[in-house]
Amino acid sequence: MTTGGWFPPEGDVHVRIWLAxxxxxxxxxxxxxxNLIHDWRKRHWCTIELIRHTIEDCGLLPRLPCEQLFLGP
Known part of the structure; x- marks a missing residue:
């Protein structure tokens, strides 16, 4: 997975997670x-997509559960 040049340096993004x-x-x-992607690279336990075209509308989506856990070291 690559984030390319469009991944913003800060702010919110739309992330899609596929489980089964x-x-x-x-x-x-x-x-x-x-940090989620870093963890995912160690063991692929799901499929992750970063959705570019909805970055402006991220406020309409729920927050990632336990997001604070991925903000730590």
Whole structure:
């Protein structure tokens, strides 16, 4: 997974997580998503998508559950 040049340095992003056949859309801080992706690279336990076209509408989505856990070291 790459974030390319469009991944904002700060703020919120739209992250989509696939667990089996279930899809979950969330808003999370870029720092939390970077840490989530770092954790995911160690063991692929789901599929993660970063949705670019909805970055402006992230306020309409629920926050990533336990987002604070991904903000720590």
């Amino acid at each position: 056949d279930m899809v979950f859309d969330y808003t999370a801080t870029t720092a939390a998503v970077r």
